[in-house]
Amino acid sequence: MRLKSFHAPTMHEAMRLVREVLGDDAIIVATREEEGVGVRVTAAIEEDEGLTSGHAMPLAGPRLPEPLGPDPLDQVSEVLMRHGVPADLNQQLMDTIAGVEARDPMAALAGGLDGVFAFQPLPDGRSPRPIMLVGPPGAGKTLTVAKLCARAALAKRPVGVISTDTIRAGGTEQLQAFTRVLKLRLITVEDPMALADALEVHRGTEQVLVDSAGRNPYSEADMKDLRDFLVAADIEPVLVLPAGLDAMEAVEMAQAFRQVGARRMLVTRLDMARRYGSILAAAHDAGLAFADASATTKVADGLTPLTPMTLARFMMPEHEATTQQPRRTKQTGTHA
Ligand SMILES: Nc1nc2c(ncn2[C@@H]2O[C@H](COP(=O)(O)OP(=O)(O)OP(=O)(O)O)[C@@H](O)[C@H]2O)c(=O)[nH]1
Ligand SMILES: [Mg+2]
Known part of the structure; x- marks a missing residue:
């Protein structure tokens, strides 16, 4: 038996992925809601002898959709590159972001910026000094x-x-x-x-x-x-x-x-x-x-x-x- 997890924004989408990848014989082992991400469905299927020999991922052919979606860290890294952030600052931001628990790339980036920069908007009201x-x-x-x-x-x-x-x-x-x-x-x-x-x-x-x-x-x-x-x-x-x-x-x-x-x-x-x-x-x-x-x-x-x-x-x-x-x-x- 092989177990495989599928992540999707909705249960309907997750079940569609299960059927697409594992076929109609797949057995649903567990479902879990993941805050801010959607749902995770773990499904199982009996392995076919022909598929198991010599393949680490026999059920994952080239058509297999990426169940986890792009890694938020990779996405943030791409954003920093696109903005031409100098290498040393880029590294400092990525190191900070690696320690941030973030549900999506924007939250990850915000967490990194928070760790590296100070933010002090001008007062919308009384200013202590001109x-x-x-x-x-x-x-x-x-x-x-x-x-x-x-x-x-x-x-x-x-x-x-x-x-x-x-x-x-x-x-x-x-x-x-x-x-x-x-x-x-x-x-x-x-x-x-x-x-x-x-x-x-x-x-x-x-x-x-x-x-x-x-x-x-x-x-x-x-x-x-x-x-x-x-x-x-x-x-x-x-x-x-x-x-x-x-x-x-x-x-x-x-x-x-x-x-x-x-x-x-x-x-x-x-x-x-x-x-x-x-x-x-x-x-x-x-x-x-x-x-x-x-x-x-x-x-x-x-x-x-x-x-x-x-x-x-x-x-x-x-x-x-x-x-x-x-x-x-x-x-x-x-x-x-
Ligand atoms: N698109 C855009 N134009 C801006 C922005 N801020 C300022 N500008 C334009 O930039 C030009 C210069 O703005 P100013 O406020 O005169 O700049 P300054 O710093 O006072 O200039 P000096 O007094 O000559 O030193 C003007 O044409 C503004 O309209 C902005 O956020 N976006
Ligand atoms: Mg001026």
């Missing part, structure tokens, strides 16, 4: 400030907005266009002392957001200028970094902004990139926590607070699309 969005030119700082203002306005929360981007032509006008619509007063400041005064004006405001000019992380003058603003008052610099950069470039940029005090990173343009290896490497190598993610130019669609699960969903959109109950990520409002 937040200054910093980063390289064009990273999405101003749009992020606009999205955070919109989130606060939607929740009817008071928010203070300050722009320090007064040198570049159009730097403040861009933000002014958003704040005008939201009926918020934008304060523009030209130097660190003026920033300290502007923050005094907003003392007691629940959340104060400061936009900054794009800085070249490799320019000493740029980074000194930024540092001068950051020491003017007790401000938290939050790095804004777009997806889709070269991984080593992203790491070096993140390290430069960490040196001026950034401890968390808000990632943008997730909709414009297919490979997120660079942002994973940047967070890991620079020791930054993930804050929120931006995957749209629309202010109203806002930001997604990053958690291990929301990041895993961004990394495996195809898996999200095939799950039976779609779980859309909330784009604005309270944290997931």
